[in-house]
Amino acid sequence: AQSVTQPDIHITVSEGASLELRCNYSYGATPYLFWYVQSPGQGLQLLLKYFSGDTLVQGIKGFEAEFKRSQSSFNLRKPSVHWSDAAEYFCAVGTSGGYQKVTFGTGTKLQVIP
């Protein structure tokens, strides 16, 4: 079975600073990987996704993520954080066969300080 680990429960960064959120996955085959963002009381919004091809993936809102098979990681990055980026971020992994069963990590809460 697939699983996702987000080791950082809470991260605080200053506005304008760079950001990296960590994600490690466990899956026997090539995984489908996603990053979602959730504002309080809201649904989740897809930031970016990876299945194959270029291991550096560009997403919406200036986010990017890099797939590293050797480290089983899919870390999310942003060069300059804005106050509006404060939210909960979920990494997710999906199976490559069968119907679309996606498993979410436990999430990282991002706080942005002025």
Next chain:
Amino acid sequence: DTEVTQTPKHLVMGMTNKKSLKCEQHMGHRAMYWYKQKAKKPPELMFVYSYEKLSINESVPSRFSPECPNSSLLNLHLHALQPEDSALYLCASSQEGIGHGYTFGSGTRLTVV
């Protein structure tokens, strides 16, 4: 239309009540999902519908009953719920094939009293 619409946004129900949550999308997505999210936890998959047929039931108690009347609509019927069922219920849809990712609705905040 690129949205998934969920109604109601908030629902308070007693343990003997029967209520329904509704989810609608007009993006032509043929897969639809129900997720349950407790506070400070990730979403947990409940049901998957593909081409209006139930394809995954994650061992959800029978007091939750999903229904997919057509390709645009997904319902979740609730009956005899417990206080521990209080949560944010999220609906999502996707194109066929997992690589596309989900489009989520903003959820129904359910409180069982």
